[in-house]
Amino acid sequence: MYQDATDLFGEVVVTEDDLFNWVAAVAPRWLSPERSYRNYVRSWDVAGKVKAAKLRGTFEATIAHKKTPWHGRFALDQIV
Numbered sequence: 001m002y003q004d005a006t007d008l009f010g011e012v013v014v015t016e017d018d019l020f021n022w023v024a025a026v027a028p029r030w031l032s033p034e035r036s037y038r039n040y041v042r043s044w045d046v047a048g049k050v051k052a053a054k055l056r057g058t059f060e061a062t063i064a065h066k067k068t069p070w071h072g073r074f075a076l077d078q079i080v
Helices: 016-026 035-041 046-054 057-062 070-079
Strands: none
Touching: 016 046, 016 057, 035 046, 046 057, 057 070
């Protein structure tokens, strides 16, 4: 089911969950600690990117593709 990205006033709705899911999918390295997450969201205008993606209809596809943190790949190679 497709839901329009805008609300009754024509604004694109961006929630904190949207921001978190975007960072988790695009740049999971910045999820912690809290300060680096906030700095990343502000510095890279994540809210603006989420708005643009919702208007283009690519937001759901972007957050569905979660990246594995690069350091996790190295650790698994050493364990297995």
